[in-house]
Amino acid sequence: MSFTSFDLHPDLLRAVDALGYTLPTPIQKDAIPPALAGRDVLACAMTGSGKTAAFILPILQRLLGRPTGVTRALVLAPTRELAAQIDEHRRALARFTRIGGAAIFGGVSMGPQETAFRRGADVLVATPGRLLDHLSRPYARLDRIETLVLDEADRMLDMGFLPDIRRIMKLLPAQRQNLLFSATMPPAIAALARELLRQPVTLDIERPSAPAVGVSHAAYPVAAEMKLPLLVELLRQPGVRNALVFTRTKHRANRLAEGLVRQGVPADRIHGNRSQAQRTQALAAFKAGTCRVLVATDIAARGIDVTGLSHVVNFDVPPAAEDYIHRVGRTARAEAVGDAMTLVSPAEEGDLRSIERAVGTRIPRVTLPGFDYAARPAERLEIPLADRLAAMRAERRRGQDRRWRH
């Protein structure tokens, strides 16, 4: 089956061709026909499945031939990065048409986004919080929306966006098409789907959550304090073109990126405490290949798509199987191949085993030949909390001693 078997305008087929897509991915095969027919769709689809084109192409097809300058489609996404990426994808697919659009997200000035509302951007891709900021102003109206997409709905709920989503839905016309995409289908998503969708076409619901095919998984057992030296060695292995490295916290992301740079590995970091400009810049450098290693936290990296990403590294074992699936979904996107490496300290073995149970595969344990696992590094990535508290107490005592002496 090729893209030409969908009822798509030649200008859209040209864009698909220009992007180098030859065959539709499974989610595209299943979602595009009902979405083109105006049906509601509930799709279980992960990042990397090709879901963005699965909802953007029908939206564009339905807008073609209509007057532009009216906002008729709204896509809600959980993070700024994902919103920016969907908007980029929209631009690429609409490049041979006159259909415009804009991304609406926080961390950047409201001005250009206000202009997009006033101009009537045809397709808006927004994060819920910033969209509501605009909707409290008179220029922002969504009363001509014909299609609403909720992308990565499970993550939006995890991030507490449900009340915002409900408020936004009240401002949309009741008569509209709804497309809901979610990597997982917990009960809260099923409830939202029942509330939102009318007789939806339901796709892939039966499939258990599993990592993308084409990823090879390996776990590297290592003492917690040897993770940084091991990572430096792993990044030196042949075949590691670039790596997206996940840490548990923003603090560890900072320390790790600094540690890598000190070891001569060019690395940058993205997480919620960084400004939008810093995040955009780090991501652009990573995508352009000028910075080979990007350290990230789960939320910031949500939905990030880097063509040709060769490695995903879990510097820390993720707390939930779902996060593991999302993280490793960054590589092996749309049927490519990639490697997922997880560094496991003895304390994290239990978490890794729960992940293996949830995804239904055993992740092979691997040791890196020639690496000195028994060595202990001169610098530690993070001073353990107990040691930090002890140091603070000692410092306080020294201060008191000084006061008493005076």
Ligand code: AMP
């Ligand atoms: P998504 O799941 O929408 O984030 O897409 C994941 C990646 O797959 C993106 O880099 C897309 O450009 C790419 N992609 C989407 N559809 C196709 C396709 N039919 N053939 C090849 N690559 C695709």
